Amino acid sequence: xxxxxxxxxxxxxxxxxTDIYSMIIEAKDIAKExxxxxxxDLYSADGSKLLPRPISLCEIDKVAGTLRLxxxxxxxxxxEFSRLTSDHTIDVLGPLGNGFNLENGKAIxxxxxxxxxxxxxxxxxxxxxxxxxxxxxxxxFLSAEFKPYxxxxxxxxxxxxxxxxxxxxxxxxxGIEGTHIYACGPTPxxxxxxxxxxxxxxxxxxxxxxxxACGVGACLACVCKSKxxxxxxxxxxxxxxxxxxxxxxxxxxx
Amino acid sequence: MNTKxxxxxxxxxxxxxxxxxxxxxxMEYDEFVNLDxxxxxxxxxxxxxxxxGNPTPRIAETYGGMMNAIGLQNPGIDTFxxxxxxxxxxxxxxxxxxxxxxxxxxxxxxxxxxxxxxxDLLEINVSCPNVKxxxxxxxxxxxxxxxxxxxxxxxxxxxxxxxxxPNVTDITEMAKAAEAAGxxxxxxxxxxxxxxxxxxxxxxxxxxxxxxxxxxAIKPIAVRMVYQVANAVKxxxxxxxxxxxxxxxLEFIMAGATAVAVGxxxxxxxxxxxxxxxxxxxxxxxxxxxxxxELIGCVK
Numbered sequence: 136x137x138x139x140x141x142x143x144x145x146x147x148x149x150x151x152x153t154d155i156y157s158m159i160i161e162a163k164d165i166a167k168e169x170x171x172x173x174x175x176d177l178y179s180a181d182g183s184k185l186l187p188r189p190i191s192l193c194e195i196d197k198v199a200g201t202l203r204l205x206x207x208x209x210x211x212x213x214x215e216f217s218r219l220t221s222d223h224t225i226d227v228l229g230p231l232g233n234g235f236n237l238e239n240g241k242a243i244x245x246x247x248x249x250x251x252x253x254x255x256x257x258x259x260x261x262x263x264x265x266x267x268x269x270x271x272x273x274x275x276f277l278s279a280e281f282k283p284y285x286x287x288x289x290x291x292x293x294x295x296x297x298x299x300x301x302x303x304x305x306x307x308x309x310g311i312e313g314t315h316i317y318a319c320g321p322t323p324x325x326x327x328x329x330x331x332x333x334x335x336x337x338x339x340x341x342x343x344x345x346x347x348a349c350g351v352g353a354c355l356a357c358v359c360k361s362k363x364x365x366x367x368x369x370x371x372x373x374x375x376x377x378x379x380x381x382x383x384x385x386x387x388x389x
Numbered sequence: 390m391n392t393k394x395x396x397x398x399x400x401x402x403x404x405x406x407x408x409x410x411x412x413x414x415x416m417e418y419d420e421f422v423n424l425d426x427x428x429x430x431x432x433x434x435x436x437x438x439x440x441x442g443n444p445t446p447r448i449a450e451t452y453g454g455m456m457n458a459i460g461l462q463n464p465g466i467d468t469f470x471x472x473x474x475x476x477x478x479x480x481x482x483x484x485x486x487x488x489x490x491x492x493x494x495x496x497x498x499x500x501x502x503x504x505x506x507x508x509d510l511l512e513i514n515v516s517c518p519n520v521k522x523x524x525x526x527x528x529x530x531x532x533x534x535x536x537x538x539x540x541x542x543x544x545x546x547x548x549x550x551x552x553x554x555p556n557v558t559d560i561t562e563m564a565k566a567a568e569a570a571g572x573x574x575x576x577x578x579x580x581x582x583x584x585x586x587x588x589x590x591x592x593x594x595x596x597x598x599x600x601x602x603x604x605x606a607i608k609p610i611a612v613r614m615v616y617q618v619a620n621a622v623k624x625x626x627x628x629x630x631x632x633x634x635x636x637x638x639l640e641f642i643m644a645g646a647t648a649v650a651v652g653x654x655x656x657x658x659x660x661x662x663x664x665x666x667x668x669x670x671x672x673x674x675x676x677x678x679x680x681x682x683e684l685i686g687c688v689k
Contacts, residue, residue, distance in 0.1 A: 137420040185657045348656045353413035356448040369439040369464035
């Protein structure tokens with residue numbers, strides 16, 4: 136079984152912070168294949184909005200056959216999703232992308248903003264010593280759910296949660312050390328982590344984001360710059376939806 | 390019941406293919422759709438050398454459609470011949486290779502490289518709105534279109550399909566120029582040049598500033614142009630522009646298209662092509678149509 140598009144029942148949905156929603160969907164055939172760091176495409180029921188919205192997997196329950204999606208309302212498509220309840224269904228395509236490679240070593244998991252959700256399933260599956268660094272603007276979400284899996288450190292732009300500043304400020308402030316970084320968040324955050332990892336010889340996997348259309352590697356909309364000529368594209372481009380979204384720090388130019 | 394159609398001597402088992410650039414070379418959709426079902430696979434445009442394409446963001450959503458400025462990123466003809474053609478040859482479908490270039494020489498180099506390859510038709514992209522050189526420059530002037538069509542036709546071993554741009558005042562003038570120069574078929578329409586502004590970032594939604602609009606929002610324009618061209622020239626036409634479902638495909642056929650390409654719909658529903666093929670068969674049974682060719686251009 137590879138990727139499938141299906142109509143999923145919505146188990147439940149709740150708002151967990153301003154504009155941040157947690158939706159659990161029943162998608163057994165996708166859940167059984169899914170890995171941390173992968174994503175699904177969600178489709179609007181409104182025919183005027185044709186393109187799917189890529190949403191990361193926050194939790195994967197292979198026994199129940201469910202996926203938990205935590206996303207931010209960023210436009211009309213996600214606004215429509217946020218209004219769905221357990222009476223509704225939603226069309227979903229997945230699992231998409233490569234996901235994180237789970238490696239042995241002392242791990243630092245770093246999530247920034249809406250890049251935090253995919254780190255939760257990763258935290259559950261990574262069987263090693265973990266430090267978890269979460270960066271917020273000014274409102275905390277999901278942090279309590281990380282506590283069973285490692286030491287949680289936080290930063291915020293406003294300084295109201297944890298260290299005032301970025302996740303990199305938190306790493307320095309708390310003297311967090313590790314041999315492997317796993318990160319998802321806004322590009323400036325990933326760029327800072329990439330530089331830090333390369334300078335300090337830390338193996339880092341970065342989960343990138345770009346506007347997508349097909350989600351399966353055909354349309355070449357969501358490319359990122361690769362350091363080397365990519366074997367598929369034959370140019371310095373990799374497809375985030377298919378070759379990624381997770382890349383090693385040394386593979387990409389941010 | 391006959392669903393076979395003929396494009397310049399090449400028989401397609403049914404009239405459904407895909408719009409260049411929306412389907413790669415079929416590999417990425419192979420796990421959703423049995424490619425053997427398709428009348429033909431039309432590949433992403435291929436040039437003489439690898440092209441990196443445009444900066445991101447390359448796409449944006451629009452009401453009832455989308456816009457793209459991918460910039461014809463492609464791995465170049467060498468990789469295409471080694472990797473993509475052998476893949477497609479494992480499928481029981483016809484192969485339409487979309488050819489792009491910046492100069493007449495670029496196009497000819499690709500066409501000559503393909504001469505010894507077992508592909509069925511060449512679709513010549515002279516209508517991409519998203520590259521600065523070549524592309525649409527050949528597709529907006531009847532004389533330039535005539536010249537490049539003539540040059541390619543002289544070298545091509547396979548029948549050629551000139552892909553027309555809708556970004557012209559009178560598309561029938563372009564169709565007639567391509568016909569006079571000897572093209573074997575036409576495909577239309579490529580995307581309509583558009584623009585979207587992100588008011589929150591106060592910048593263009595797509596990095597290229599302008600981008601090609603596709604999807605159901607442009608379908609009525611595409612159907613009208615297919616109808617006009619079908620009545621202006623005697624060439625087979627591959628019609629496209631916002632085909633989402635069986636009914637849309639039938640509109641193009643009735644307007645005069647011999648075959649129909651499914652494009653943006655693949656992004657909305659990866660099973661779209663197979664569903665449309667089945668839907669056409671169902672329509673023919675329900676309406677007692679023995680031969681799909683009866684429907685081509687049946688609306689006068």
